[in-house]
Amino acid sequence: MSENKQPVPVANEQEQLSVEESFQRADDALQERIASLRAQAEEEQKNAPEEAARAIAEKLEAAIAAARKATEKEKKAIAEAARKREADAKKAEVDAALAQKTEAAKAAAQSAIDAVGDDAKAEKKRVLGKMKEEIAAAKRDAAKEKRVIDLTTLSVFEQQKLAENAACVKSGDFTSFDDETERRKENREHELAAFADETSPADPDALLEVRHLKMYFPLKKSMSGKVLQALRAVDDVSFKLKAGETLGIVGESGCGKTTMGRAILKLYQPTGGQIFFEGADIARYKSSQMRPLRTKMQIIFQDPYSSLPPRSTVGGILAEPVRVHNIVPKAETKDYVLSVMEQCGLRDYYFERYPHEFSGGQRQRICIARALSVKPRLVVCDEPVSALDVSIQAQIINLLRRLQQEMGLTYVFISHDLSVVKHISDRIGVMYLGSMVEFGDKKSIFRNPMHPYTQALFSAIPNPNPDVKMERIVLSGDIPSPANPPRGCKFNTRCPKAKEICKHVAPAYREYEAGHFVACHCYPQGDE
Numbered sequence: 001m002s003e004n005k006q007p008v009p010v011a012n013e014q015e016q017l018s019v020e021e022s023f024q025r026a027d028d029a030l031q032e033r034i035a036s037l038r039a040q041a042e043e044e045q046k047n048a049p050e051e052a053a054r055a056i057a058e059k060l061e062a063a064i065a066a067a068r069k070a071t072e073k074e075k076k077a078i079a080e081a082a083r084k085r086e087a088d089a090k091k092a093e094v095d096a097a098l099a100q101k102t103e104a105a106k107a108a109a110q111s112a113i114d115a116v117g118d119d120a121k122a123e124k125k126r127v128l129g130k131m132k133e134e135i136a137a138a139k140r141d142a143a144k145e146k147r148v149i150d151l152t153t154l155s156v157f158e159q160q161k162l163a164e165n166a167a168c169v170k171s172g173d174f175t176s177f178d179d180e181t182e183r184r185k186e187n188r189e190h191e192l193a194a195f196a197d198e199t200s201p202a203d204p205d206a207l208l209e210v211r212h213l214k215m216y217f218p219l220k221k222s223m224s225g226k227v228l229q230a231l232r233a234v235d236d237v238s239f240k241l242k243a244g245e246t247l248g249i250v251g252e253s254g255c256g257k258t259t260m261g262r263a264i265l266k267l268y269q270p271t272g273g274q275i276f277f278e279g280a281d282i283a284r285y286k287s288s289q290m291r292p293l294r295t296k297m298q299i300i301f302q303d304p305y306s307s308l309p310p311r312s313t314v315g316g317i318l319a320e321p322v323r324v325h326n327i328v329p330k331a332e333t334k335d336y337v338l339s340v341m342e343q344c345g346l347r348d349y350y351f352e353r354y355p356h357e358f359s360g361g362q363r364q365r366i367c368i369a370r371a372l373s374v375k376p377r378l379v380v381c382d383e384p385v386s387a388l389d390v391s392i393q394a395q396i397i398n399l400l401r402r403l404q405q406e407m408g409l410t411y412v413f414i415s416h417d418l419s420v421v422k423h424i425s426d427r428i429g430v431m432y433l434g435s436m437v438e439f440g441d442k443k444s445i446f447r448n449p450m451h452p453y454t455q456a457l458f459s460a461i462p463n464p465n466p467d468v469k470m471e472r473i474v475l476s477g478d479i480p481s482p483a484n485p486p487r488g489c490k491f492n493t494r495c496p497k498a499k500e501i502c503k504h505v506a507p508a509y510r511e512y513e514a515g516h517f518v519a520c521h522c523y524p525q526g527d528e
């Protein structure tokens, strides 16, 4: 039996036909092919012995399956070509509009230059600069519009699959559910939501507003530099934080808390999303633009042992950022540093001492003093007490709270210790595998933890009352790899409440009480 080869329609010929007609032609060709294969097999089977006839029948089944697969592939290509034609036609309109805008900007600039004459060089420069900005903005808008066209123009094939998936969700039978189509749909929706939010202004009440923040680390690249596989450390995280508030971020090790804190401070360049600080989007700022903001955004690291330079005295460590950022006149540096040390509970004679002469708690006070010496507004506290004894932890937490009240500081407090977070936070964000699964104010989350992961974390908080029976929810298994997160809800592999839908469809991140957001299929998703 000859190898199956489907005739691939010529592009020009195919453009004349509608997608339905092309599909019909491919189906007709398949039926013909199957009929010819059957006839050929029957001919071969006529005088063949029983064993050979069975082998021919098996070969026939394999050839028919291959023919069906090839037809499916051909239909996919037809649908994709039609989708591309439709998208290209829409993009051509965008290009035409862009060309018009560019011409209009050039004409306006030319008439402005003609009006002022060639002698007014400064004015000419200003007009040309304005024209370039307008053209660049129009190009950016056009590029965005084209991306939206690509995301929203779906092939007939994709639409069919989506309709089938929707039917599966409705019926609860996921046997024919196409996970790949669902994954593409989720990615499209995330990108479109980020585009839609991009133009809305920052919340004037928020000191920090994070929208659709993504931090991916490439693991595998192609020869051309295209990222083939990435570790999604932070994946589409959004929240707002008002000045003077503390946001506690909780989650197991490896959930992306620290990476998110560092990406907010631009210690990593985020892969995507927006970070509004004092109303300005700093996500795309270069390091030179970030420099004046460095004093306003500080970090306290987890390990007070390794985060202090061993060869500098406490005075030297605290004076350096003050000098670099010109916080006070040079002659007043020492007095200023001594005042910061006093605020942080450090004696003045520590000024000449070295970090190794101090205990863990005192070193963390030095780290806090270093962060506060530049008068920041936002401080990311990255597990600041996890390396300390419990009694020292309380002192440091109380110190942080006192300093917050005195200096009006805003904290992003990262910790895996819920008792500590409960004590210090106004709002709480629960992260799992790079995503925010629950977010809300402290009272609301502790009164009513809605996400099964939050419930499991909260069940592990020790209760000092011996009469209260603890009902611990023990999660089985390890946190999956962020390089290869589970399909659907990322928590489905460990969730005690997981349902079939959780393995296929990611839950929507929705607001169920005022300011209380959750992503879980246990709650209405808004589309049923």
Ligand code: SF4
Residues within 6 Å of the ligand: 451, 452, 453, 489, 490, 491, 492, 493, 495, 496, 497, 498, 499, 502, 507, 519, 520, 521, 522
């Ligand atoms: S969506 Fe499903 S798997 Fe995810 S947390 Fe909710 S119940 Fe568990």
